[in-house]
Amino acid sequence: MKNLRSKYFWFLVLTVVGYGMFEYYRPKPIDWSPSYSNKDKIPFGTRALYELLPDIFGRQPVESLRVPIYNHLTENKLPAQSNYIFVCQNFSIDKNDRAQLLNYVKKGNNAFISAYDFPDTLLKILHVRATLKAPSLRDTALVMNFVNPAFKKPKGYIFSQDDGRNYFLVKKAENVTVLAQNARNEPIFLKVGYGKGYFYLHNLPLALTNYYTLDSVTTDFAFKSLSYLPVKPTYWDEYLKQGRFGDNEQSIFRFVMTQPPLQWAYYLLLFGLFIFAVFAGKRTQRIIPVMEVPKNTSLEFVQTIGKMYFQQGDHANIAQKKIQHLLLYIRERFGIRTHELNDEFKEALTQKTGIPRLDIDVLFGEIAHAERSGIITEYALLSLNRRIEDFYQKTK
Template sequence: MTTIVAYGLFEFYRPKPIDWNPTYTNKDKIPFGTRVLFDLLPDVLNQQPVKSLRLPVYNHLSDSTLPVRSNYVFICHTVKLSSFDRKKLLEYANRGNTVFISAYEFPDSLAMRLGFRADLKTPTLRDTTLGMNFTNPELKNRVDYHFRHDDGRNFLVTTKAAQTTVLGRNARNEPIFLKIQYGKGAFFIHNLPLAFTNFYLLDPSTEDYAYKALSYLPAQPTFWDEYQKLGRFDEDEQSLLRYILTQPPLTWAYYLTVVGLLLYVIFAGKRTQRVIPLVEPLKNTSLAFVQNVGRLYFQRADHGNLAQKKIQYFLAYVREQFGLNTAFPDEEFKLALARKSGVSEPDVQALFRQIAFSQQQMMSEYDLIRLNELIENFYVQAKA
């Protein structure tokens, strides 16, 4: 027990390892967050306000209370814009505003409209030490800037030279920073977002690169996009599940719990009680009983007794179904029975002759079978 407690305390107080994941978010103090730049950006813009946004471009630029002139800054790995976002952003720049985008991947629709393409070289070992610098002599550094965590493969290709000014190149003389005039405003397209992260702003050899790049922005109110990185929700609006998924230990615990519950449902959630046996419903054995009794009479050759029972059952049937008095089966009775039952008169006459014969003579097997055939034939015709 003591060992477990000691291990738990050790894990709790152990310094957390440095997170080198590039998030580019303005509240992250990790190496590849942008907290330093966001805090110092008002100084670059002559103390103009900088507002963080967690809304899609379309939603924000549809606001009727926007300043007359402003900047819109995107610093992220990938810029994703819907057709509505792209249209609003182009209209925004066309009215005289400025859009600054630093990313590795850009929407193809926006790139084609502005006349550039973000490309990648085949990786080589030399690219990891590739230098970057500005083309403006006023901003160009004496030695190239080196961003060793970038693989140096990324560069830009321009397709509309008349509207485009190259502001920065790499050591291969490929553009990495462009100004593209659009209507009354402009787009600044930058292909190295790592240069704006905390790590390189606090590194003496690269600390002024981001400020020089952003010095092209006019001194006016600026909107800083966080929607491309975090979505709509701020840290104080994160749901419990969002928080769990941002913490690796809690994420593992969450997934293990889900997998455990699924396994329980699959294997342990089956019925564990004994199988209830199927009980067949009781069958109606009346018919079988009658058949057995009849078979017994027949086997004993008691044909007369069996014939009398069949005759009694038949006469009871006639009384119940047709309302006739069977005590005196005279000619008038037979004619009435033929009319009511629908059985032909000759068949009725033959049946009652056989009944009269059965009541006066000793019954043979043939006579019993003949009587049965006539009675069954009467039932069939009467039901028809």
């Protein structure tokens, strides 16, 4: 049984380890999912751009944040002026975040937001509306370009993964500057004044990912877009993409669940443990029968014989047997010879048992009387029995 379970266990361990190594070392397919995370080297991650931010902002400090906007702007001491950059698929914030972000820009700071989906509650305040259309199935994409002649590229920019059909609709032209547009002259990049600061609204986040940042044809689009921000301390948001926990708050389990090979190995381990519990956990031997405790029939026999002697009135015989049993007990328990019950015997018994000498003298006095007398009364037998039982109790 034990060897069988051991074989199951080691088979399970080797299977999990082997599968994990296979998944880890096998060629991984390219992940084209848009994560926009500064941790990812996949095509649509933003690690390349994030690592180059210190060069863009003149070595000003750049900090990656894993907390909501509200928490960062209310719980930390901020520099006099700074930039807050958001690059994500969906710029989803609640009313508390929105209120703090508006207040942050109103005081003279700048918020750069590149996303496809913007909250209407924010854009209404800025008097702007954003379209959101699914990418077209056409093989061609609209050409993008900057409005500023210094930034404008002769042939423009084409992003094959984005057809350029999303754009902004400006309701009020006050405090709004178009920085870039598509071939239809529809704005794709706006600078919106709010209080003392500015919102930079950008609806082409794919252009800021690794795939286009590292492509020599489109690499300068991301840098030109961010160059509109002043050279000041900058915050880069990762909360909207990775969640709240930072590197120092990651648990082993959370890390395992972010790595596909480890994740599948974990699921395989759980499945293997379930199979082990179902099949190897069953009882493989016969049920041990319940055995009743043997009855002490010898005690019943002794009691029966004792009652018989007592009922017949043979008190001397009962006394003699109890005396013989006592002397046998003394020889086996204390190693004292009992052929002569003299003063030397009594003194040795007193020292070994710790019973007072007077009690020893009384006990063996009654024993001597019982052995001399041919006839013993019931009272004398009971007294002798009480003395002997008392001796047993004191020497246990």
